[in-house]
Amino acid sequence: MRLTNFPSWLLALLALPLFTAAVHTSNWAVLVSTSRFWFNYRHLANTLSLYRTVKRLGIPDNQIILMLPDDMACNPRNTFTGSVFNDKSRMLDLYDDKGALEDLGMGGIEVDYRGNEVTVENFIRLLTDRWPSSHPHSKRLMTGPQSNVLIYMTGHGGNEFLKFQDSEEISSFDLADAFEQMYEKKRYHEMLFMIDTCQANTMYSAFYSPGVLATGSSARDQSSYSHHADQDVGVAVIDRWTYFYLEFLETRMNSTSSDIRLGELFDYMTFDRVHSDAGVRYDLLEGREQAVRERRVLDFFGNVQGVEIETGTQETQNDWKKDLEALQELGARAESQQTAPKSKDKNATASTAANGMPNVSRVSLDMAQGGGSWLKKMAGAASLAVLGGAWMASNKLTKQYAVK
Structure with a gap:
């Protein structure tokens, strides 16, 4: 069967899965502490706490970029050498989790940028992917x-700035420009920007x-308090805003299939808890606040698998199964039409063989009558060939439209 004679409506049906794509297939996290020195212990604890939470909710380490300017675990002032805690109970070691994450093979941390690598320049390069070719892929936001x-x-x-290691700062306009470059280069579908610092809401005003x-x-x-x-560590171990975010995520988000909504999370950050006016900006997302x-x-906080694309994938598979069944029916009809005339000419074929001619037709007829499995294989091969031809034609049409 020539592809040009194939029904146009069926070609269009086969081409549909090639033009449809899921709009959200992966989640990434960039977690940044911008402070060094022992008295800023809480900033590193903030970052490691959120790092542990997103790992627990399913984002793998190879999709998390962790930037830590100081190693508090190995600081000479640390009474608990090799450990970092976010609560005075010290039941959870953020630096080397001995709890559920270790049981799942997810304990410990993987730092991508540490010490003097945590700079404004490297942060902007990370977002915009403006690296030299020699830069490792494991340290890129892919x-x-x-x-x-x-x-x-x-x-x-x-007011509209955040310090990096007390030596430089990034402004709200620097961030806005970096996000615009990401948008122009199609480096994200949607983005959630969170910041815990004094006058934090001014950092997203631009x-x-x-x-x-x-x-x-x-x-x-x-x-921001x-x-x-x-008292044994000697400094504050976590900030209020981050503490209550973690409290919500750790108590309400009990599995990677939780159905909690962002509105509930944002409403949890009340003035009584945070002691400041936590803010949210909705207007840049489709549907704005209500949606x-x-x-x-x-x-944003968990693994996308089983959350966004599982249903669509199943529907796509079912569509292809239906198309394949329809093609097999067409093949069966064509087969029956071809075999019907041959059965009528059985006597003529037999007499031809009796006259001394090679009995090729009888051999073919016997195979058609007794070799059902052979014909099924042929029909299956024909169906696969038709599918392959339809796929190639769809690709060709796609390229033509792209050129236009």
């Missing part, structure tokens, strides 16, 4: 137009790129 990206930052800041959801710990002219200190609040928390 996202695309179907990736949701979570960016968390914590440190010391002020954003203008579509698809960005932003939230911060404090409004202009407000401080620590939650509590550990965004109905989005699942796992759209």
